[in-house]
Amino acid sequence: MLIPKIIRESLDFIFEKVETKSADSAGFSDIYGSDILWFSFKVMGFALISGLFLYFTRQTLIVMSRLIEYDLRKDIFAHYEKLDTAFFKVNKTGDLMSRVSEDVNKVRMYLGPVLLYSSNLIFTFFLVIFSMLAVSPKLSMYTLLPLPFLSVSIYYVSSIINKKSTIIQQQLAKINSVAQEVFSGIRVVKSYVKEDKFTQHFEEECEEYKNKNISLAKVNAYFYPLMILLISLSTLLTIYVGGGMVMAGEISAGTLAEFVIYVNILTWPFTAIGWMVSIIQEAEASQKRINEFLEVEPQIYNTAEEGSTNILEGSIEFEDVSFVYPDTNIKALDKVNFTIQSGEKFAIIGKTASGKTTVADLLLRLYEATDGVIKIDGKDIREHHLGELRNKIGYVPQDSFLFSDSVSNNIRFGNADATQEDIEHFAKQASVHEDILNFPEGYETRIGERGVTLSGGQKQRVSISRAFIKNPDIVILDDCLSAVDANTENAILSYLDTALKGKTAIIITHRFYNLLSFDKIIVLDEGKIAEMGTHEELMKIKGFYSEQYQNQLVDSHN
Numbered sequence: 160m161l162i163p164k165i166i167r168e169s170l171d172f173i174f175e176k177v178e179t180k181s182a183d184s185a186g187f188s189d190i191y192g193s194d195i196l197w198f199s200f201k202v203m204g205f206a207l208i209s210g211l212f213l214y215f216t217r218q219t220l221i222v223m224s225r226l227i228e229y230d231l232r233k234d235i236f237a238h239y240e241k242l243d244t245a246f247f248k249v250n251k252t253g254d255l256m257s258r259v260s261e262d263v264n265k266v267r268m269y270l271g272p273v274l275l276y277s278s279n280l281i282f283t284f285f286l287v288i289f290s291m292l293a294v295s296p297k298l299s300m301y302t303l304l305p306l307p308f309l310s311v312s313i314y315y316v317s318s319i320i321n322k323k324s325t326i327i328q329q330q331l332a333k334i335n336s337v338a339q340e341v342f343s344g345i346r347v348v349k350s351y352v353k354e355d356k357f358t359q360h361f362e363e364e365c366e367e368y369k370n371k372n373i374s375l376a377k378v379n380a381y382f383y384p385l386m387i388l389l390i391s392l393s394t395l396l397t398i399y400v401g402g403g404m405v406m407a408g409e410i411s412a413g414t415l416a417e418f419v420i421y422v423n424i425l426t427w428p429f430t431a432i433g434w435m436v437s438i439i440q441e442a443e444a445s446q447k448r449i450n451e452f453l454e455v456e457p458q459i460y461n462t463a464e465e466g467s468t469n470i471l472e473g474s475i476e477f478e479d480v481s482f483v484y485p486d487t488n489i490k491a492l493d494k495v496n497f498t499i500q501s502g503e504k505f506a507i508i509g510k511t512a513s514g515k516t517t518v519a520d521l522l523l524r525l526y527e528a529t530d531g532v533i534k535i536d537g538k539d540i541r542e543h544h545l546g547e548l549r550n551k552i553g554y555v556p557q558d559s560f561l562f563s564d565s566v567s568n569n570i571r572f573g574n575a576d577a578t579q580e581d582i583e584h585f586a587k588q589a590s591v592h593e594d595i596l597n598f599p600e601g602y603e604t605r606i607g608e609r610g611v612t613l614s615g616g617q618k619q620r621v622s623i624s625r626a627f628i629k630n631p632d633i634v635i636l637d638d639c640l641s642a643v644d645a646n647t648e649n650a651i652l653s654y655l656d657t658a659l660k661g662k663t664a665i666i667i668t669h670r671f672y673n674l675l676s677f678d679k680i681i682v683l684d685e686g687k688i689a690e691m692g693t694h695e696e697l698m699k700i701k702g703f704y705s706e707q708y709q710n711q712l713v714d715s716h717n
């Protein structure tokens with residue numbers, strides 16, 4: 160704020176000297192050169208000091224905003240992970256991602272740059288107004304006249320720009336999702352020769368994106384000239400009114416120069432007001448979206464003390480268990496009752512969509528039963544320690560999911576302390592060791608995203624190794640041999656026969672395994688238990704089970 164004053168002093172000094180002595184007369188710069196140099200040094204010195212403080216301000220505020228951004232992002236991610244499977248079924252992955260990336264970024268813009276510029280604006284504004292009024296109240300009034308118009312019009316245009324940018328963002332998200340879907344389903348797209356159709360669809364979305372961007376560019380093209388026009392108007396007014404006042408002898412020429420500088424100092428913060436208001440609005444909307452998810456409480460959480468579920472006997476009871484999927488309202492299980500003694504082998508058989516996978520989901524507490532009680536070791540599963548319970552259950556899901564990491568790390572996922580020998584041991588048991596050795600880098604071969612570089616059967620067997628390396632007390636195998644050939648199946652089954660000794664096992668299957676004898680078998684039909692008993696008992700009933708069994712026998716003889 161002192162720089163304009165120095166400039167006024169220096170100009171007034173020179174004007175005064177010039178009046179007494181013509182500037183081009185010899186010796187002018189010899190006499191006054193050092194004075195003028197001194198003024199310049201003062202201006203430069205203050206500029207340096209203000210630069211230094213700007214550095215400190217940015218260090219404080221921008222760094223702070225980055226730290227808050229870091230914390231916020233971490234918190235949201237950790238909170239997401241705590242939420243139930245049901246939450247992830249209802250909310251789209253893209254939405255979850257945009258809240259953790261885009262929205263956090265908008266909040267950061269508010270906490271960093273906006274806080275910086277607005278505090279700057281408030282200080283600058285009062286200091287400038289104060290200095291102006293101290294020099295000339297009348298000229299101050301004229302100078303400040305166009306500024307409110309400037310702010311209002313900038314706010315107006317900013318909000319148009321904002322709306323357009325939001326629409327452009329959404330369009331970009333659309334383009335991304337089209338591309339993502341095509342690439343992840345590229346095999347289907349190619350085998351149905353639909354490349355051109357998708358290219359055309361993609362082109363249409365891009366065309367839309369281009370048009371929206373051009374329309375934004377047009378608004379921007381008006382916006383900047385308008386801003387410069389209004390700022391210049393303010394300067395013009397200052398010079399016009401101030402010039403008159405200089406001629407009338409009310410103020411000095413240096414004062415006029417000082418005012419012109421004030422106007423320029425003020426205009427930047429004023430133009431920033433509109434920009435700031437729109438960012439504040441966006442940040443508010445973003446924080447709301449973030450809070451929406453942060454305020455979602457997990458429905459399934461742990462209430463038990465640590466260490467209470469370290470070892471399981473493995474007996475399981477379902478008492479009148481019903482389950483309705485919250486998003487689809489499909490009744491997947493209807494008053495299901497069964498008991499599994501510890502160490503028993505239990506098979507669940509049934510048509511597709513009869514509720515088999517749902518039984519596994521409920522046991523792992525991925526969903527909570529709508530009605531009825533599930534007991535493990537005679538204790539309601541809700542009273543078990545959630546993390547420990549899940550750790551004691553080895554689950555091989557129907558659709559095996561692998562991470563984009565090395566094969567050995569994917570198996571080690573089941574047990575972080577496993578040695579390389581353990582990993583190879585369990586890979587051998589699941590008959591996948593030979594396959595892995597044939598990979599280019601053996602156990603260190605990286606598996607592509609979601610395991611795309613492995614065959615379906617290889618994925619299933621890696622995921623069996625992963626489940627068994629946990630040394631679980633209860634094993635749930637959901638249709639985990641559907642993609643392996645008969646020989647491999649037999650190899651794994653004979654391993655299972657030994658590996659499952661002393662463990663409770665639930666085996667969900669479409670096929671009948673002669674090598675594996677079950678203590679009890681249930682047949683599910685539309686969420687209800689249709690048949691229950693041992694193999695011999697079910698064969699006598701002559702229902703779904705015996706029918707399927709006969710069919711398979713016929714098949715294998717052909």
Ligand SMILES: Nc1ncnc2c1ncn2[C@@H]1O[C@H](COP(=O)(O)OP(=O)(O)OP(=O)(O)O)[C@@H](O)[C@H]1O
Pocket residue numbers: 248484485486487489490491509510511512513514515516517518557
């Ligand atoms: N996440 C989900 N959200 C909503 N409904 C679901 C969900 N998962 C399954 N369902 C529905 O619940 C019913 C039972 O599904 P479940 O997955 O238990 O069948 P399944 O017996 O395992 O079938 P499959 O043999 O094909 O694997 C089905 O009607 C299905 O549409």
Ligand SMILES: [Mg+2]
Pocket residue numbers: 515516517557637
């Ligand atoms: Mg299933």
